[in-house]
Amino acid sequence: MVLVVRKPAPFWLSLTLLFIIFAQDHCRPLSAAAQAAESGGGPEEVVRLLQPAAGGEVIGKKPLIKGLISAPFLKEYLFVYLDGADVTGILDVSADGFSFKPAQVLMSGAHQLQVILYTTAGQEVQQAFPFTVKHSESFDDLLAVNQLTARYEGRLHKSDDLTSWPDSMLDANLSNSSLAKNGNWALALNTNIRYFDQDLPVPAPLHKGINVSNYLLKLERPAGQKYQFLAEVGDVQINESTSTLLNFARRGGKASLSYKGLTIGGFMVKADPLFGLRSSDDTGLLAGSDDDQLKGVSGSVGLFNGQALIKALTFSGGATGSGLGLYSAGGGSEGQVDGALLQTNFFNQKFVTEVEFYDSSFDGDVSDGAPAQDDKAYRLAGSGAIGSYSYQGAYEYMGRYYNIPGQAINNDRRGFLFNGSRAYAAADLALALSKHRNNVDDDPLMATADTSFASLNYNWRRFPRFPMGINYGKTILESTYEPPGQMATKIETDMAAATFSYLQGNLNLTLQPSYSIQNDRLAGNDSTSSALNLSTAYSKNKLAFSSALAFNRVKLDSSGEETDNYLANIQFQGKGFKELLSYGLVGSYNLFESSSGAKTEIFSTNCEVAYAITGHEVIKLLNPTIGFRSQYQKSKDHLFHTENEDVVILLVLTSSVPFTI
Amino acid sequence: MKEKKIIILLLIVILATGLKAKNAAAIVTWNPAPALPPVTVGVPYSHQLQAATTNFPDYLPITYTLTAGGIPGLSLSSTGLISGTVAAPGPATITIQAADLDPDNPPPVVQTFTITYLPTPHALVSGVTGPLQIKRLQLRFDNNRPEITVAKNQKPPKLYADLSFIGSGIMRGYWAVDGAIHSHLQENLTSGSELTLPLPPVPPLPTYQSGGHRVRLVITEPPLGEAPQALYYVTEEGKNAFTPLEVISPADGLDVDLAPLSLSWQTQVGGVAYLVEFLEIGIKEPIFSAYTKKGSYTIPAHTVESIFGAKKSYGWQVKALSDKDEIINKSKIHHFTFR
Secondary structure, three states, X not given: OOOOOOOOOOOHHHHHHHHHHHHHHHHOOOOHXXXXXXXXXXXXXXXXXXXXXXXXXXXXXXXXXXXXXXOOEOHHHOEEEEXXXXXXXXXXXXXXXXXXXXXXXXXXXXXXXXXXXXXXXXXXXXXXXXEEEEOOOOOOXXXXXXXXXXXXXXXXXXXXXXXXXXXXXXXXXXEEEEEEEEOOEEEEEEEEEEEEEEOOOOOOOOOOEEEEEEEEEEEEEOOOOXXXXXXXXXXXXXXXXXXXXXXXXXXEEEXXXXXXXXXXXXXXXXXXXXXXXXXXHHHXXXXXXXXXXXXXXXXXXXEOOOOEEEEEEEEEEEEOOOEXXXXXXXXXXXXXXXXXXXXXXXXXXXXXXXXXXXXXXXXXXXXXXXXXXXXXXXXXXXXXXXXXXXXXXXXXXXXXXXXXXXXXXXXXXXXXXXXXXXXXXXXXXXXXXXXXXXXXXXXXXXXXXXXXXXXXEEEEOOOOOOOEEEEXXXXXXXXXXXXXXXXXXXXXXXXXXXXXXXXXXXXXXXXXXXEEEEEEOOOOOOEEEEEEEEEEEEEEOOEEEEEEEEEEEEEEOOOOEEEEEEXXXXXXXXXXXXXXXXXXXXXEEEEEEEOOOXXXXXXXXXXXXXXXXXXXXXXXXXXXXXXXXEEEEEEEEOOOOEEEXXXXXXXXXXXXXXXXX | OHHHHHHHHHHHHHXXXXXXXOOOOOOEEEOOOOOOOOEEOOOOEEEEOOEEEOOOOOOOOEEEEEEEOOOOOEEEOOOOXXXXXXXOOOOOEEEEXXXXXXXXXXXXXXXXXXXXXXXXXXXXXXXXXXXXXEEEEEEEEOOOOOEEEEEOOOOOOOEEEEEEEEOXXXXXXXXXXXXXXXXXXXXXXXXXXXXEEEOOOOOOOOOOOOEEEEEEEEEEEOEOOOOOEEEEEEEOOOXXXXXXXXXXXXXXXXXXXXXXXXXXXXXXXXXXXXXXXXXXXXXXXXXXXXXXXXXEEEOXXXXXXXXXXXXXXXXXXXXXXXXXXXXXXXXXXXXXXXX
8 A cells, every 4th residue: 555645635734744654654663464554455464445445436425434454453443544534433343344434525536544553463554545536427526515494473462553563474595505526627606595575565675585695606727727717706706906996795707817827807796785686787797887887807927936916907887886785975986997016025924015006087976977087096015024023014195086986995195104013922012103195285275184193002911811902092183274264174083992801711701991082173173982881791501691781972062962872782592401492682772861851762672482393304304493582672752751662472483404415 | 490491581571571562652753863064055065864763673764854944955855865055045944854654653753953054165175174974884794795694593793884984073873783772883083094893792693593684884973864784694503503512621721741632522412423623823724633423532642643742732623513514513722732
């Protein structure tokens, strides 16, 4: 037998180490049996792999593996490793051998089984057996992991005036994660398909009936090959550059092709976030109007063994500024960005540089008939980590009219920023400094505005049970060169916050006071904010508990108004009765008081108890539960002397069917 | 016994709330105390009215109607946005009615506002030095999308709000989960910044209840026309545990001899096998792993010699596997050091 380190895998290091030890063993005198075994068989071979055949190929995801041991051996000194992982604990051991099925699916490709044992004669035997796995005749890997889950809610009791609450609701979800791999190509799909229905209209963005909530189809020829290819369709993420589109998750498609450090790519996505797939337009892939679609291409080349990267990119399109999870002031916008960047890393992350330059043409309101405006942006940055120190410094310029379609960037500024931090054995210290000025030098109607910022953050862990941290930040905004008739501006904002924690086993207590004042030095327009939060989290023995007590106060000098919010939250969830019963409760109490006399209280709870039904095999397959849910809310307005109380009690039936193909 | 008490208590809560509830009227309120910012002659004006209903669920929209005192140049949308440009000072008061979509309950609330008119400024105010305006607010979960699917009783998703703004002033509002206030937020903001606000981790987003859930970020100051919402869906997966697998021994952080080391943990209901993974600082993938059907594992002597080293610290974690290939629970990462 030959000891071969298999293809790169999670346990590569352990395999390498095992290989070294085994290789060392080759240098030591071995017993005759062991020598025979090591030499690859022969009449004195002690262990023989019956299933799959040594060096052979087996079709299956979790194939039965069976070995025959021809010499009497000590069961307690039999050790079997599959790809470096100890599988001894899942073996069925008999007098003449062992067998097992892997606890997890084996990926396609080369695998190796290693056997170490001592015979009753005291001889040590070490043998290794390579074999290959394929998931099917046609594909190396072919796997689909699915989960079908359904929930029905039916009214048992409801307040008469609660006409907006449905009497019945059915909600189901099929999640799928599939992979098909052959040779160097892999095709993967991840999706959630949802069904929803109730006896009342459904609030947007949900719809009645079947809907594809999300999906991502990926075709990949991975790294390590002569050329790499990636194409994705569905909910993709666009990562072009730090200053343009980064972690930009939208519906559409993207593709890239790499060859010897040269990469070209392109994308086409909806500019606004989408939920569901109701029409072909929701795919984001239909070339058409630029109103709500972004399209771009980029090319990059890696130099000096990947220590430098040059990239050029261009993208254009428009956005409506509305979508799930998004608020945007103003209406539709459109524009184009062209740019290039250079990144270097010649000093092993100690000094990483990045230079970016962009030109944009942007129309912030397509409905007003005004033409798009051109402007530019550039950024020079250096960063790195040296021992326990890390730093980042940058000079950046963003023109007054520089903008990116589909984004709302912080434009109209130029200046420096510096961030530095040091990690000590029991502490962290971080410093941030920046100074920026707006770009209105050529506009006599605008005042120049300088914004300076500094913050210091210190975390102390000298006593692991009592970690604590403090943070202080100050921002100064000051105007100069005010045009006639415009008041000067000088606003100073100070912010201080601290965190004190107590950790004991599964208990976590945290106290967080914070205070901030915005001092308008030239007008009576100050605002003060103070908050105190005490949170508790605890989990043990199938019970998780958390609570939060919060006090928030805001004082506005302009109106003389002071408002207070007192909020108490509690949440616990757990399981009992051999984990057949699950329960959970969320409770919230909020008291709002204002110096103008307003006072409102809102109390709400939501709790659910469910029991898992067991029994026949069919029931086991469906994993059904039956339970009750109640939602309660009471509100009281002390100013208007009104109050309201609503309650809903529901019967809840659920089912969950996991299945793997 | 403790479990029984909790269940009985919950059932009492469910029943008691049902028996106690009375069908009083829901209410619409202005939040916070109603006021209109001054109207500057000749300068575009925009203000979002903010009223709320106690009639839950909380996504019932409020509709606004002008009942008296129209201002030439300004219009009121049904969603409460007052916008336009006035050419000259107009009436001193206007009256607006706010109502939710439930036709019977609660009754509409009528409010009279006093209007202050300011003269046209001699020069324009730069956005940087002006009052706080929120340009964009986007919610995203860990997957960078405003929508995510998680398993029941599993780690709750993290939620963030990316904020882009101009001008200076105080911003305040609250996070609401399924209609209940989760936490308040308030920040003194100064122009020239972007901000990412995380949803406070305590209490976590509930994952004990399967189905769809809705999280909204309601900004009350400066008022926004709409509250962006994010959706998370909890799948019903009965075998998943929500508290970590409990390690019995060795105690976390223990120094042990460089010899076969026994590890043990509490077994998991539904767990047919356990995967024990050993980690070394600075190495992402496990340096060694083992499968077992029992609630314990002993690192063999030859493995201790070949994989591990003296005077080094290691982390280890055990994962419970179901018969359907799922990882249904895992322990926290514990540490030990070989002397």
